[in-house]
Amino acid sequence: MTAAVVLSPRPGAALGSTARALLTATAPVWLPAGALAAVSALLGWLLPTVLTVSLLLLLASVLVHEAGHVAALRVLAPATPAVFRVDATGAGVCRPPLADTRREVAVVLAGPLAPAVVWTLGTALGAAAGGVPAAAVVWTGIVALGHPVSLLFPVGDTRTLLRALTR
Structure with missing residues (x-):
């Protein structure tokens, strides 16, 4: 399914529409995956539970x-026209360069760094609240840290970053 929305200049509204x-x-994808995760967890089926929860985590x-x-764009350049689009090929913010x-x-790096920041805060809060299973910390960490690691490859955000640094 394809969706596209014009982003409001207000950060909260832009995040909500995104x-x-x-x-x-x-x-x-997520509705059947969520249902399968719930059913397989209730039945004690480890592999389907891990696979579907992994998909939901991704x-x-x-x-x-x-x-x-979106948050960085709306904080740093609220008047910049932008559209958030998602389709079978991916998701992203379409906008002119700043x-x-x-x-x-900062806007380009905010995307890949956001999952790592959320993971770090979530892990710290989980530890403060009595602990999180090590497997959950490792698995969510792999997914979260994969985003900044993706900056090592010349695709997506890295291409945008290289364009910004070389103009």
Whole structure:
């Protein structure tokens, strides 16, 4: 399914419309995955539970990644016209480059860094609340830290970052 929304200049409204668009477009995946995760967990089936929860975790990390871009854009350049789109090929913010290179770099880096920041805070809060199973910390950490590691490859955010740094 395809979804596209014009982003409001207000950060909260922009984040809300981004989340709605992504959740709506990916509902054909996360709804059955969530149901399968719940049923397989109740039945004690480890492999289907791990696989479906992993898929849900990946979808959540994409939402956090895109929310990082949107939040940074709306804080650093609220008047910049932008559309959030999601389709079968991926999700992203379509916008013109920012004139200020530092702000452009900050908006680009905010996406890949957001899942790692959320994971770090969640792990710290979980530890403070009495602990989180080590497997959950490791598995969510792999997904969260995969986003900044993706900056090592010349695709997506890395290409945008390289364009910003070389203009």
